[in-house]
Amino acid sequence: MIRLGRRARGFATLALLLSLVAACGNLDTGGDKAGRRGPVVLRLANSGYAPDDTLTRFVEAVDRLSDGEVRIELVNAFGGFAADSEIQMVKAVAAGDVDLGVVNSGAFDSLGVTSLEALSAPLLIDSYALENAVLASPLADELLEGVQAVGVTGLGMSAGHFQLPIARDRALLEPKDWRGVSFGTYPSALKEQAIRALGASPFGAFGGPREHALDVGEIQAFNLGFPFYGGSDLPTKAPYVTVNVRLWALINVFIGNPGVIDGLSGQQRGWLEQAAAETEVYAAGLVADESEGIHGACDQGARLVSASPDQLAALRTAFDPLYAELRSDPETSRAIDEISDLASRTTPEPAQHFPSACVVRP
Incomplete structure (x- = not known):
């Protein structure tokens, strides 16, 4: 499951992640010839060949519920599978070269961020039930705050295999x-x-x-x-x-460029929160x-x-x-x-x- 904020459940605050619309040069919000605004498009970097089932489910749900008004453009194989590709991703999000990223929590200690190290302590988290309990606890929010030191906003963590x-x-x-x-x-x-x-x-x-x-x-x-x-x-x-x-566990951390958080309408947020709720139910059984x-x-x-x-x-x-x-x-x-x-x-x-x-x- 995903823990994204002290007052948020599941993927709900990940919806806030997708409010990165106004200040980011990578976003496409242009209108058509009739003056209607186009969809909000956010570029999300993913180090894998393709998105995993959970990420795919979320992207599809956002598109379906918003009828295409909010879209996520995946940048797969980010970093070309170089050994430091996830470190490259953190730096790219901080610089605004991409809007969002999904990074293994262990990558941050190579950048000097030690707040997440307990999540990678060997043999400590040894069941999916415990992994989910940790990510649903207030501790998860506290650990995530440390990523601000490298110029990104920590927006949530999801259980991994x-x-x-x-x-x-x-x-x-x-x-x-x-x-x-x-x-x-x-x-x-x-x-x-x-x-x-x-x-x-x-x-x-x-x-x-x-x-x-x-x-x-x-x-x-x-x-x-x-x-x-x-x-x-x-x-x-x-x-x-x-x-x-x-x-x-390979726990995934959702990060965003802090300079692009702006806000969505209540309707847009509702679409994203509903997509998040659907995805949380799906992901809870999938990982284990x-x-x-x-x-x-x-x-x-x-x-x-x-x-x-x-x-x-x-x-x-x-x-x-x-x-x-x-x-x-x-x-x-x-x-x-x-x-x-x-x-x-x-x-x-x-x-x-x-x-x-x-x-x-x-």
Whole structure:
């Protein structure tokens, strides 16, 4: 789900994001020959090849409800899948080169923003129920305020899929399995530290460059969620998935250029809020359901392995120095405590079902 403001629910304040109309040079609000104003058009940068199902649903709902009066123009593959493409996106939104962006929360620490680091603390948020509880809590708003330091407005966060260790040659179950591995990941100073804490070397790559790096042996493993993994040919190249090591969730952050927030009419806002409500209902079940990706991976020969309790404990112990460093920042330490408290009060969703044909014992 999305948490966008202290008094907003779901995608409701994301509607405010789409009020960036008057001050932005990228917006098309021209009229026709009869003098009627044209649609409000906002350019939204997306680092993927195409929008995910949730983003597509929202864009379509806005267009349908407004009868085309408010439109979102997606700029896909922004940054050309360079390792720093999301960092480029933040800078582009700050500069007004694009109006909006959707960025992995972990990317901000590479720009010196540490307020969101608790969301990427390894193995801390370990269920979709907890992820949604965190994003629905007041804590989410507090963490999001920190992105202002890099010249963008934080407009909300949406739950994303958990990132699992996926490997070419063997399952990564405990620290000794990670030693010497070149591990592909999204850019994030904290995530790179976590990978090093396990004895591996981080390698910034995703999308096509990640697959190329795997093909030529630059990486032997990477992190990815089941929906994208099972929908690609990666299971044929890197079949080993450690299914119960949820390193971190890929939480998306919606950002906008602060100089273009202006306001919409009540009717325009109503369209957007209704689209947001529809999308929230859709997204709530979509993120937690990994079944299609799991079956797609298994059909291509994935080998699904679970770490033992002792192996999980060894991973947590390896992260102790990293947590000590995180807790040296009082605000991050408080955020970790609040998330831990939420975890104690949140019932995890039912465990995913894995087809027995692709489950292997370590």
